[in-house]
Amino acid sequence: MATRTRPSSKRCAVIGGSGFLGRHLLERLVDRGYTVNVFDIRQAYELPGVTFHRGDLCDRQALLVALKEVSIVFHCASPAPASDDRALFQRVNIDGTRTVIQACHEAGVQKLILTSSASVVFEGTDIKNGREDLPYAKKPIDYYTETKIQQEKLVLEACSKEKGFLTVAIRPHGIFGPRDPQLVPILIDAARRGKMKFIIGDGSNLVDFTYVENVVHGHILAAEHLKADSPLCGQAYHITNDEPVRFWDFMSQILEGLGYSAPRYHLPYTLVYGIALLLWLIALVLRPLIRIKPTFSPMRVALAGTHHYYSCARAKKDMGYQPLVPLREAIVRTVESYPHLRKGA
Ligand SMILES: NC(=O)C1=CN([C@@H]2O[C@H](COP(=O)(O)OP(=O)(O)OC[C@H]3O[C@@H](n4cnc5c(N)ncnc54)[C@H](OP(=O)(O)O)[C@@H]3O)[C@@H](O)[C@H]2O)C=CC1
Numbered sequence: 001m002a003t004r005t006r007p008s009s010k011r012c013a014v015i016g017g018s019g020f021l022g023r024h025l026l027e028r029l030v031d032r033g034y035t036v037n038v039f040d041i042r043q044a045y046e047l048p049g050v051t052f053h054r055g056d057l058c059d060r061q062a063l064l065v066a067l068k069e070v071s072i073v074f075h076c077a078s079p080a081p082a083s084d085d086r087a088l089f090q091r092v093n094i095d096g097t098r099t100v101i102q103a104c105h106e107a108g109v110q111k112l113i114l115t116s117s118a119s120v121v122f123e124g125t126d127i128k129n130g131r132e133d134l135p136y137a138k139k140p141i142d143y144y145t146e147t148k149i150q151q152e153k154l155v156l157e158a159c160s161k162e163k164g165f166l167t168v169a170i171r172p173h174g175i176f177g178p179r180d181p182q183l184v185p186i187l188i189d190a191a192r193r194g195k196m197k198f199i200i201g202d203g204s205n206l207v208d209f210t211y212v213e214n215v216v217h218g219h220i221l222a223a224e225h226l227k228a229d230s231p232l233c234g235q236a237y238h239i240t241n242d243e244p245v246r247f248w249d250f251m252s253q254i255l256e257g258l259g260y261s262a263p264r265y266h267l268p269y270t271l272v273y274g275i276a277l278l279l280w281l282i283a284l285v286l287r288p289l290i291r292i293k294p295t296f297s298p299m300r301v302a303l304a305g306t307h308h309y310y311s312c313a314r315a316k317k318d319m320g321y322q323p324l325v326p327l328r329e330a331i332v333r334t335v336e337s338y339p340h341l342r343k344g345a
């Protein structure tokens with residue numbers, strides 16, 4: 001077992017720090033004077049003031065080295081939702097999170113901030129201004145969400161004022177911004193393949209998209225407000241841009257900003273969902289022979305065709321959260337950060 005040394009309150013670790021959110025988070029932490037250890041399965045870059053530890057978060061011994069003298073741990077590692085690999089999600093998000101909690105105890109970490117997801121309450125049907133007291137999804141839309149639910153429960157249940165180990169979960173929704181490998185690249189790939197001509201449903205469904213810097217702000221506020229006498233202990237908090245937007249208007253603004261046409265023709269939601277379900281079943285049956293990944297998974301169709309936006313009232317009340325970057329400005333910054341995805345580039 002590692003020897004416990006007194007952790008410094010300005011020394012933290014970011015598990016998943018090579019990823020999209022993790023890297024933005026640690027850049028902001030460094031600006032704010034924190035000393036940061038990164039723990040990730042891959043090292044994507046080098047940064048002054050940051051120490052990298054490469055390893056799998058399921059490996060407790062490797063984690064213990066990165067958590068030495070650390071007082072705050074941000075856990076924002078997960079396999080990508082698109083991987084759709086049940087065993088991997090179970091191993092990393094559930095078993096791995098247990099290992100993270102155990103390693104935090106052994107290393108004397110005082111605070112654990114988990115990046116959860118607002119999707120833990122989403123079952124593929126409308127959610128309007130959802131609060132944190134909505135029940136967890138009984139039928140989660142995919143394995144990723146199923147394991148994010150278990151992960152959040154594990155972290156919140158581990159909160160113990162008696163043991164001096166405090167936990168909180170941040171539930172962002174639809175994170176976007178510079179260097180995001182998912183939202184804009186998936187969208188532009190679909191446009192380049194001529195698949196962005198149609199709007200699923202009547203196009204009026206409202207969704208939260210959250211600029212990455214606002215998500216980072218929510219995490220840091222949570223870490224700094226998490227104290228034994230604060231209401232944050234063992235709680236989950238929605239962090240969004242607090243400006244629900246029509247899903248298809250948001251997509252159109254990104255597309256047009258990068259020189260592509262916005263979708264114009266409407267298709268009935270139930271028809272597209274039915275086709276997506278059929279394709280998914282065919283892919284499942286053929287899996288032993290060939291691996292097909294349809295662009296239109298039932299999960300993606302549900303995300304594109306239903307209302308799903310969440311209230312941030314709890315985060316505003318308990319930690320004074322307000323988004324720092326409004327949606328319009330966030331879209332401009334994001335579009336400018338992808339010159340290589342511009343039409344004709
Ligand atoms: N992006 C979004 O819209 C949303 C994200 N979230 C949550 O936010 C968090 C961060 O997401 P995001 O930044 O987009 O994801 P990324 O995939 O960009 O970052 C996750 C990082 O964790 C690493 N990782 C994966 N498995 C392990 C492991 N076993 N041990 C150590 N490191 C590992 C990944 O490496 P590799 O790339 O090699 O797998 C990657 O570097 C996740 O928990 C996600 O569930 C919640 C809501 C919305």
Ligand SMILES: CC(C)=CCC[C@@H](C)[C@H]1CC[C@H]2C3=C(CC[C@]12C)[C@@]1(C)CCC(=O)C[C@@H]1CC3
Pocket residue numbers: 173174175182183184186187190195196198200207208209295296300301303304
């Ligand atoms: C709000 C939220 C949770 C967003 C998360 C990001 C992704 C799930 C979306 C990013 C690009 C989106 C997209 C589609 C579905 C949802 C995304 C993958 C489509 C596949 C929906 C059907 C289409 O017509 C094409 C879309 C491409 C972009």
